[in-house]
Amino acid sequence: MNMDKRKLKGTGKLALVAAIGLMVGVFLQKGFLTSASVHDHEEAANTGRSAKERVWTCSMHPQIKLPKPGKCPICFMDLIPLEGGGDETGMREIRISPYAAKLMEVETSGVTRQFVDAEVRMVGQIDYDETRVSTISAWAAGRLDRLFANYTGIPVKKGDHMAEIYSPDLLTAQEALIQALGAVESLRQSKSDIVRRTAKSTVEAAREKLRLLGLTAEQIAQIEVNRKTSDHIILFSPVAGIVIHKNAQEGMYVQTGSRIYTVADLSSVWAKLDAYESDLDWMRYGGRVEFTTEAYPGRVFKGTISFIDPTIDPVSRTAKVRVNVSNEDLSLKPGMFVRAIVRSKMASGGCVMNNDLSGKWISPMHPEIVKDGPGNCDVCGMPLVSAESLGYVGEEKGNAPLVIPASAALKTGKRAVVYLALPDTEKPVYEGREVILGPRLGNFYIVESGLQEGDRVVTRAAFKLDAELQIQAKPSMMSEGGDRE
Numbered sequence: 001m002n003m004d005k006r007k008l009k010g011t012g013k014l015a016l017v018a019a020i021g022l023m024v025g026v027f028l029q030k031g032f033l034t035s036a037s038v039h040d041h042e043e044a045a046n047t048g049r050s051a052k053e054r055v056w057t058c059s060m061h062p063q064i065k066l067p068k069p070g071k072c073p074i075c076f077m078d079l080i081p082l083e084g085g086g087d088e089t090g091m092r093e094i095r096i097s098p099y100a101a102k103l104m105e106v107e108t109s110g111v112t113r114q115f116v117d118a119e120v121r122m123v124g125q126i127d128y129d130e131t132r133v134s135t136i137s138a139w140a141a142g143r144l145d146r147l148f149a150n151y152t153g154i155p156v157k158k159g160d161h162m163a164e165i166y167s168p169d170l171l172t173a174q175e176a177l178i179q180a181l182g183a184v185e186s187l188r189q190s191k192s193d194i195v196r197r198t199a200k201s202t203v204e205a206a207r208e209k210l211r212l213l214g215l216t217a218e219q220i221a222q223i224e225v226n227r228k229t230s231d232h233i234i235l236f237s238p239v240a241g242i243v244i245h246k247n248a249q250e251g252m253y254v255q256t257g258s259r260i261y262t263v264a265d266l267s268s269v270w271a272k273l274d275a276y277e278s279d280l281d282w283m284r285y286g287g288r289v290e291f292t293t294e295a296y297p298g299r300v301f302k303g304t305i306s307f308i309d310p311t312i313d314p315v316s317r318t319a320k321v322r323v324n325v326s327n328e329d330l331s332l333k334p335g336m337f338v339r340a341i342v343r344s345k346m347a348s349g350g351c352v353m354n355n356d357l358s359g360k361w362i363s364p365m366h367p368e369i370v371k372d373g374p375g376n377c378d379v380c381g382m383p384l385v386s387a388e389s390l391g392y393v394g395e396e397k398g399n400a401p402l403v404i405p406a407s408a409a410l411k412t413g414k415r416a417v418v419y420l421a422l423p424d425t426e427k428p429v430y431e432g433r434e435v436i437l438g439p440r441l442g443n444f445y446i447v448e449s450g451l452q453e454g455d456r457v458v459t460r461a462a463f464k465l466d467a468e469l470q471i472q473a474k475p476s477m478m479s480e481g482g483d484r485e
Contacts, residue, residue, distance in 0.1 A: 054067070054081055055067065055081070056068060056069050056070070056079040056080065056081055057079060057080060058072035058074065058075065058077055058079055058080075059077065059080055059104055059461075059464035059465075059467050059468055060072070060074075060075050060077055060463075060464065060467055061074045061075060061467075062467055062468070062470055064079070066079060069081075078103045079103075080096075080099075080100040080103045080104060080468075081097060081099065081100055092431050092432045092433070093422070093429055093430065093431045093432075094429070094430050094431075094432075094465055094468055094469050095425075095427050095428070095429045096427065096428055096430075096465075096468060097427060097428075098427065098428060100468075101428045104461045104464045104465070104468075105460060105461050106428070106430075106458060106460060106461040106464075106465070107458070107459050107460035107461070108421045108456045108457060108458050108459060109404070109405050109408065109456065109457060109459045110454065110455070110456050110457075111402060111403075111404055111447065111451045111452065111453055111454065111455040111456070111457060112402075112403060112453065113400040113401065113402055113403070113453055114400050114401075114403060115345045115346065115347060115353055115399075115400050115401075116345070116346050116401065116403055116441040116442065116444050116446070117343060117344070117345055117346075117441065117442060118282040118343070118344045118345075118346055118441045118442065119341060119342070119343050119442065120275065120279040120282050120283065120341070120342040120343075120344070121339070121340070121341055122273040122274055122275050122279075122321065122339075122340045122341075122342070123273065123274060123337070123338065123339055123340070124271055124272045124273035124274055124291075124321075124337075124338055124340060125271075125272060125334075125335060125336060125337055125338060126269050126270070126271055126272075126293075126325075126332050126333060126334050126335060126336040126338060127269065127270045127271075127272050127334050127335075128244070128264045128266075128269065128270065128334050129264075129265070129266075129268045129269050129270050129324070130270070132239075132241070132264060132265035132266075132267075132268055133244075133262065133263070133264045133265075134238065134239045134241070134262070134263050134264075134265075135259050135261070135262055135263075136162055136163075136235065136237060136238070136259075136260050136261040136262075136263060137257055137258055137259050137260055138165065138214075138235075138254040138255065138256060138257065138258045138260060139212070139213050139214030139235075139256065140165070140167040140169040140170050140213045140214065140256055141167060141168075141169060141253075141254065141255050141256050142165045142166050142167030142168070142169070142170065142253070142254065143165065143166045143167075143251065143252070143253050143254075144163055144164070144165055144248055144249070144250055144251065144252050144253075144254060144260070145164050145165065145166055145232060145250065145251070146163065146164040146250060147162070147163050147246070147248065147249070147250050147260075148160075148161050148162055148163060148164075149162050149163075149237075149243050149246070149261060150246070150250075151243075151246065152243055152244065152245065152246050153242060153243060153244075154242070154243050155241070155242050155243075156237045156240065156241065156242075156243060156263060157237070157240045158237060158238065158239055158240045159236055159237065160236065160237045161234045161235070161236055161237075162234075162235050162236060162237050162260070162261060163234070163235045163248075163260055163261075164232050164233070164234050164235070165232065165233055165234075165235060165254075166231055166232050166233075167213075167233065169213065170210075170213055170215075170233050171229055171231060173206065173209050173210050173213055174210065174223055174229040174230065175229055176206045176209070177203070177206035177207060177209075177210060177220070177223060177224070178223070178227050178228075178229065180199070180202040180203040180205075180206045181203055181224060181227070183199045183202065184196075184199045184200055184202075184203055187199050207220055210223070214233070214235060215233065216236060219233070219234075235260070237261075237263065239263055239265060240263075240265060241263040241264050241265040241266060242263065242264055242265075242266055243261055243262070243263055244262050244263070244264045245259075245261065245262035246260075246261060247259045247260055247261065247262065248260045248261075264334075266327055266330050266332075266333075266334075267326070267327055267328055267330070268324065268325065268326055268327055269325050269327045269332050269334065270306075270322050270323065270324065270325065271289070271291060271301075271303055271322075271323040271325050271338055271340065272320055272321070272322055272323075273289075273291075273320070273321040273322075273323060273338075273340050274316065274318040274319075274320065274321075275308075275318055275319050275320075275321045276317060276318055277312050277317055277318070277319060278439075280308065280319060281350060281439060282342065282344045282346070282352070282441075283305060283308060283321060283342055283344070284305065284344075284352050284390055284391045284392065285305055285306070285307070285308065285362075285364075285367060285390050286304060286305060286357065286362050286367040286370075286387070286390060286392075287304070287305045287342060287344065287352070287354075288302060288303075288304060288305075288342075288343075289302065289303045289304070289305060289321075289323045289340050289341070289342050290302055290340065290341050290343075291303070291323075291338040291339060291340035291341070292338065292339050293332070293336050293337065293338050293339075294336070294337055295331075295333075295336060296331065301325060301332065301338075302325075303323035303324055303325035303326075304323065304324050304367045304368060305321060305322070305323055305342075305367065306322050306323065306324045306366075306367050307320075307321070307322040308320075308321050308322075309321070309322075323340070324367065324368065346401060346441055346446070347393050347399040347400065347401060348399055348400065348401040348402075350391070351391050351392065351393040351399070352391055352392055352393070353392075353393055353394070353399065354387070354392045354393075354394075355394050357370070357387040357392045358387060358388075358392060358393060358394030359372075359387065359394065360372065360386075360387045361373060361374050361375065361384035361385065361386055361387070362384060362385060362386075362387055362390065363377035363378075363379065363380070363382060363384055363385075364377075364382055364384075364385050365377060365379070365380045365382055366379045366380060369384070371384060374386075401438070401446045401447075402446065402447040402451065402452075402453060403441075403444040403445065403446055403447060404418065404444065404445055404447055404451065404457050405443060405444060405445075405457075405459045406440060406442075406443050406444060406445055407443075407459045407460065408445075408457040408458060408459045408462065409435075409437060409445055410462055410463065410466070411437075415434055416434065416435050416436070416437045416445075417432055417433065417434055417435070417466075418432075418433055418435055418450075418451070418457045418458070418462070419431065419432050419433075419457065419458040419462045419465050419466075420432075420433055420451075420455055420456060420457055420458070421456040421457070421458060423456075430458060430465050432465075432466070432469065433450060433451075434450065435447060435448075435449065435450030435451055436448040436449045436450055
């Protein structure tokens with residue numbers, strides 16, 4: 001009896017809890033639906049469809065389909081209403097409501113023509129200017145009895161004495177000159193013009209031989225005045241610079257042509273930079289380069305591109321770019337690490353816009369030689385070439401390339417796709433289109449074909465539009481064949 005009462009009492013409590021839970025659930029459901037369906041009813045009133053017919057989905061996860069707005073359970077993005085029925089757009093087009101476009105945060109930008117700046121960053125190091133490296137060698141065989149420049153790194157000036165050499169060949173040549181001078185004097189009273197001319201020719205030949213053996217005009221004149229040979233001859237430096245190699249030692253016997261010193265003129269140096277093959281199109285012979293060094297932070301050096309290596313290093317995938325740099329104060333030293341920047345303003349057709357070089361003529365060997373008209377190089381004598389033949393143009397109308405923001409392009413590796421906002425439509429309509437893009441310049445791509453000036457491309461939420469295209473059972477523009485009807 002008591003047990004039956006306890007069972008009846010427990011059953012009553014369970015029924016009471018169930019009733020309370022049912023009432024709370026109904027209350028919460030009614031409140032939630034009321035707040036969550038405000039926009040749903042507004043849309044239903046505008047479209048003539050009931051709220052029960054509206055389906056909400058995620059632009060990033062089209063498999064999510066819910067009967068009410070809210071957040072995607074996967075990525076927590078705002079759900080958008082799924083447009084259905086009555087869509088007469090093509091296979092490459094998608095129509096969405098203004099509200100959906102706002103939720104997707106779609107942004108567009110116009111396709112324009114403008115000059116775009118390309119900025120290429122490179123690293124490299126300072127090196128000797130090979131055209132200013134000279135060798136001081138023995139012009140006659142002999143013994144080096146003294147080296148005046150006796151260590152590497154010593155600075156020398158043009159005409160400085162470098163070494164003292166004893167050479168039997170030089171002694172013989174000196175004696176030949178002295179004898180020729182004596183013969184001229186002894187034949188001064190001769191009545192035969194042929195004999196006198198022959199004697200004078202012998203003197204000139206003896207002088208020329210000494211000159212070819214490395215003696216200066218002053219040394220030859222001294223021999224003629226003293227009429228006495230010298231067993232040691234001093235060798236002088238023909239150039240100014242720094243001794244970068246000392247190839248001989250005192251007491252060493254050398255042959256004709258043996259290298260004694262290597263001297264480099266550091267008033268002009270090379271900056272050898274490494275450029276990736278993808279950046280070579282932005283650089284031109286004669287272009288300007290700016291670079292900095294670790295030794296002089298904050299100081300900017302400038303140079304001119306004089307050579308671009310025609311081959312690519314198979315390991316680093318870079319090409320050497322050589323830059324001529326003036327170094328009158330000798331602040332730049334070979335081996336210094338540098339960071340360089342090449343700034344180019346690109347025009348259509350892959351040309352570089354440069355008003356300073358437009359219409360000019362440049363030396364093909366020495367880019368610092370620039371003239372207003374055709375002619376020959378002042379240094380090497382080669383004919384000048386036009387700046388246009390080197391890829392330079394002026395800022396003229398029509399030279400600006402067609403460009404789009406980089407964020408507008410969807411690249412699959414083989415193809416590039418953009419979404420266009422079609423004009424004069426009641427609701428936002430976007431069309432997917434495959435385009436051919438040129439190189440990327442900063443935040444822009446050059447458009448080779450597929451777009452026209454004035455078109456508007458989607459720069460934000462293009463991936464969402466492509467996902468919405470798949471929701472509507474249309475092929476993705478990102479897949480092969482998705483751009484075909």
